[in-house]
Each structure stands twice: as C-alpha cells, then as structure tokens.
Amino acid sequence: MKIIVDAMGGDNAPDAIVEGSLKANEAYGVEIALVGKGEQILHVFEALGRHELPAGIEIVNASEVIGIEEDPAHAIRLKKDSSLSVALALLRDGRGDALVSAGSTGALLSGATLIVKRVRGIRRAALAPFIPNTAGGFILIDCGANSECTPEYLLQFAYMGSFYAQDMMQISAPRVGLLNNGVERTKGTPLQLMTYELLEKAALSGALNFVGNVEAKEVMKGACDVLVCDGFTGNIFLKTIEGTASFFMSELKGIFMANAKTKLGALLVRKNLLQLKQRLNPDAIGGTALLGISKPVIKAHGSSNAFAISNAIHQACNVAKSDIAAKLHENISSMKTPEQDAQQVE
C-alpha cells in the first residue's frame, strides 16, 4: 500500500505533514510518496534527526504551492507543478493507492474532479466526514462540497455514504436518513420532498436502507448511520456541532476553574473528561473522504498536526482497501433519477 501525500498543503506544512507521514510509515508500515519542494521536505527530515530518507518514503518534487486563498479552479489550471496537481496526477497514473491533502478544500475538489475524474455517472463528488454521537457515530454526506444540489445528487450521496459506511463502520445495511426539519414526508423544501421519493424508491428495490427524514436533534442520538443532505445544509450542521462543542468545552472549563472546590472536582473527573475530549478530537479521525472520485482521496483538516496526518494516512489505507469506486461503478444504473430510468425503458 502506498499513499501519496501533498506535503505542502495545510497550515502546518510541510513540518506536520512530513512528521505525520513518518509516524504513519513507522506505525502502519505504509509506503509514502511525499509531494512538494524537495529541499524543504529534506530539511524537515533533518530537523527530525533523519539524515537519510527512511525506507518506504520517497519524495516527488513539485515546485509550486496552491495557497488557501487562491481561486481553486483557477489555481489548479494555472499551477501545473503545484504539490497538489502533481500528487493528483500520480494518483491518476496509479503510482499510489490513495491521496491525502490538508490544503485548500476547493482546490482538492476541483483538482480531483479535473485530474483524477469522478466515477462515470456520478454527478458530483461529496465530502463525507465521520461524526461522533451518543450511539458511536455516523457519516455525514455532503458536508460542504456542493452548496446547490439536485435530488439526483442526494440520491447518489445516499449510495456513496451507504457503501462507505458498510466498509468503514462494518454495518451490512447502514440506516440512511435524510436531514430535514421534521420527520413527516411532507417536510422540507422541494429538494427534500423530491429526494424523499427517490430514496423511498431505492429502499423499495432493496438497494438502500432508507429510514426516512431525520431531525438534527435525533441524529445526535443515533437515528441513522448515514445522514444525507446538500453541502450548504451539511456545512451549517457540521459547524454548528463544532461551535456547540466548543461552547460546552469553554463553559465546562469555566465551571471547573470557578473555585478551589470545583478545581478539586475537576481533578477527580480529569481522566474521563480527557477520554471524551479525545473521542471528539477530529485529529483522531484524521480526515474526510471525498467520495465519488474514481480513486481514494482524503481531505485532512487544514490545521492538521502530525498526529492528524498520521491518522488521515491510516484512514486513506482503509478507504483504498474498501474500493468504494468499484461498488459505485457496479451500481451506477440504480443511481439515476426516474426520468433517466424512464427514458431507458422506452
């Protein structure tokens, strides 16, 4: 297994990326192709006390870097020798099994679509993070790749999320829910109403385990394994969880630091609280899969440290093993809107 890593993407690049790659190489025995400015990468290895490239790690030189502030599609077209473009070309050419980047999400989306291409028939790639909840966790799809969606996109997201959950969460028939403002089938905007019908039809055919509309509150209690929504709503949903979690952590800190009595209380629950914090730590998961691309692509957080990068590489190995792209390819005929089905029948 070889993972291609964009060494120059992310707030802490290349230091954290190189260190995280080294960790993953040592921990999981995975081969790594580090793509970026060779001298800078070697310099990081030097600083880590490695005067020679460790076995299983190679450097692929790329002279440019795509900044987080650049227009994604423009940057991908312009900077042919950027670390991201070169890394994506390596993935396309089969010179690695999966790709990890902590750089610009937009550039990764544009680049993966342009260079690696989507699975044939898939309309849009989608970001599918794993989110912890009371029941363990669930897959959210899409969390921000596509602000505007059609019912057909959401149908495809449901399939992609379902295949992903089967492999990554080891669930044979993942419960797919549609994020909505109520559980009744009449709820939502026309997008949700039309998507409901498509998902219901897919459920009747046995292809999906659609459990209906789910409310945001119930998702956190475990109402579904895969939560389907457009990228705008998914982004609001995800960032609201993050914001509320930060709010709670900050309030708890205030409570524990209030006085000598509460400080003692804090000491007594410290270990258990750290376990919760660790469970909610996005770094422990490492990254978010970009599903619908013909080869495995993992987006690591922009603020990733070495620990997060190492976990993202581990996750990339798992996604590469599961071969979701092949499942999508096999099932693409079921992932079309009724209009298209009707045309084929006629």
Next chain:
Amino acid sequence: MKIIVDAMGGDNAPDAIVEGSLKANEAYGVEIALVGKGEQILHVFEALGRHELPAGIEIVNASEVIGIEEDPAHAIRLKKDSSLSVALALLRDGRGDALVSAGSTGALLSGATLIVKRVRGIRRAALAPFIPNTAGGFILIDCGANSECTPEYLLQFAYMGSFYAQDMMQISAPRVGLLNNGVERTKGTPLQLMTYELLEKAALSGALNFVGNVEAKEVMKGACDVLVCDGFTGNIFLKTIEGTASFFMSELKGIFMANAKTKLGALLVRKNLLQLKQRLNPDAIGGTALLGISKPVIKAHGSSNAFAISNAIHQACNVAKSDIAAKLHENISSMKTPEQDAQQVE
C-alpha cells in the same frame, strides 16, 4: 397589561398552562385571559386549591381544541371555536396586549396570519428564539416558520430581528449576521448571495448594522447579535445545537457516574453545573416571538411546564411593551427589494 393565553395548547394543557398563568399573575401582577374549555380550566384551579378565580384572571370559553397532528391551515379555518382561534380573535380585537400559545406551531402561524394579520408590507412572519452562547446570547430569525425564502424575506427578517434585539437585549445597534458556509461574500447559494447585497445596501444607508456572513461555529462564540437565515436552515441550526447539547449532557452524566472518584468530583461541581443547565434551559426563556404579526404573539414550547408558561407570559409582557410592530410599520419603506424601490422611483 393583559396577556391572552391559549389554555388548551401544548403537551401539558390545560394543567401546566393554568398553573403557569397563575404563577405569572402572582409574580408579575399581569392580568390573564385563559381561553379554552371553562370547566376543565376551573377544575385545574380547584386542584391547585383555588376555589374562586383569582383577581386579574378571567376565563373565555372555547369549545374546541386544535391538535398537534391536524393540518394547521385547515384546522384554523374549520375550528372557529377552538381555543387558539378565539384567543387570536381576542388579540385582534384589542382585548389583550399579547398572546401566548404552547400549541401547534403551524396552527399558530396560520392563525396569527389569517386572524391577526401581518404588519402591512411584511411578506412573512418569522420565529425568533433567543439562543445562549459564550457571549451571552443572540436572536435567530427564522427558526422554522418559512422553509422557502426569498432574499426580500431575509432582508425583512434582518430588520425584525434587529428591532427585536434593540428592545429585548438592550443593544442600540445589534450586529446582524447572515448564516453562511463561509465569511466571503461569494459564499452560499443564490439566496445568500442576493441577500448579502440587500443587507449590505441596508447597512450603507445606516438602517442595519450588518457584519457580513457568519459561520455557525463563530455564532456560538458571539459573532453577531442577530443571525438571519431561511427557516429550513434555521431549524437545522437550532436542532443541531439542541442535539449537541443533549449529547454533551448525556456524556457528562456518563463521566460523572463512572466510579466513586468521579461521583465525588460531580458533587463538587454540581452547583456550578446546575447553573449552566439552568442558563441553557429553554423553559427559563419561555417562548419564541413570532415577529411580523401586527400584535405580539409568543410561541411557548409544546412541552412547556408551568415555569415555562410563566416565563413565556413575562416575555409576552416585554414584547408588548416594546411595540415592534409599530417600528416595522414606520420602516417598511426600507424593507423592500431593490426592484420595488426602483419602481417607486420611476
């Protein structure tokens, strides 16, 4: 000050509604008109040891009840003698200063619009709850009254929320933010893009303190005093906060109950933790204002207990004092889309 209360609406009606009304009458000296099945209401007073109607409380008989499962618009048209319909007619006729109902949100929306009417020129009424955050709290508008919105609706929500925050939060120039999936002005769907322009124009004229797009995460840290969005997104946002809060409370309970050591820790922080729980308790706020209606209407939670109803009545008094409808009426000319402005100029 007299508040009209729908005695039959809500999961705990009429018991909690009557008891909460009595509490508010005693605590704030507010007069109450309890609307509903007279005998049932008197029976609750009996059970509370009140064999005569307390001074300042009257009963207005209404023979029907609108259930939470009924089609809202249909029920309002059909059940002319429902507690909600009668209560709304009393409000319309000036026989009270504000209305409180814990019944069906949809029926309250339909009924308030049909019977009491919107402020002239206001396109849609919107639900505007107060939500606690690290900085104290903010007003969310709309949280679910309108799943589908136009940029003009959102412009009007911004004004409504701003006037409301001025009066209820005592802020002279409330910071109005547009909920979006990024802070850049190019973010979001066409709805957010077009709304941004309208809000920016309103800010230039000095009418609104528009602080731009805000991300869900930043709102919880205090990025704005008024958060504007369509009702679908607002509903997801609000229920995600509730779900994440429940998740945290449940996890914390697990942590504190883990073993003898953590149980002791729990005892030491108990008081401070209860204060936080109380601050986040929706019952302490009592209800959500339905803004844009020509007279004050407050939606109390369906699960309201007596404490929540008492607080909702107190809140109704404050909204009645602030007279937001008059402010909306005075400023309605600024609350139109550019197309309409242009037509007027020509």
